[in-house]
Amino acid sequence: MNGNAELLNFIYQNSQMGVDTINQLIGIVEDEKFKTHLESQFNEYKTIHQTAQKLLNEKGYDEKGIGALAQIKTYLMINIQTLTDKTPSHISEMLIVGSNMGIINAVKNLKKYNDAESHIINLMEKLLKFEENNIQQLKEFL
Secondary structure: OOHHHHHHHHHHHHHHHHHHHHHHHHOOOOOHHHHHHHHHHHHHHHHHHHHHHHHHHHOOOOOOOOOHHHHHHHHHHHHHHOOOOOOHHHHHHHHHHHHHHHHHHHHHHHHHOOOOOHHHHHHHHHHHHHHHHHHHHHHHHO
16 A cells, blocks of 8 residues: 555545544533534534545555554544533543544644645645644534
8 A cells, every 4th residue: 555545545544533532422412502513513524534535545545444453442532531521621632632642643633644645735734724723613512
């Protein structure tokens, strides 16, 4: 697999984690203002995810999603962490930690695959900026 495919797969997996996590949290959150915010995040992750999938398919690559074990682990961790505290503050904190991990990995991958095609780098940068904006917006709910 070449750098273009690897970077696109990272974008695909990162945005899939966002889609899956936010979708699960929307079903847990009770605060309507916070739920609206999460729905907005969900839509942006979904757009990026679909774009990465489309680019992978156009280039003849198979998308490599998140493994089943990682998905189950994330699902269970969200359920455990929200069992006793479903407040927007607590969930925002969880999401900020996740977005920080996404930012770190995005920066590493941008450096690693700096020779990827420009439109793929642009999509990675879009995801990076989105993660950074998420953190700023989630601070309102802390």
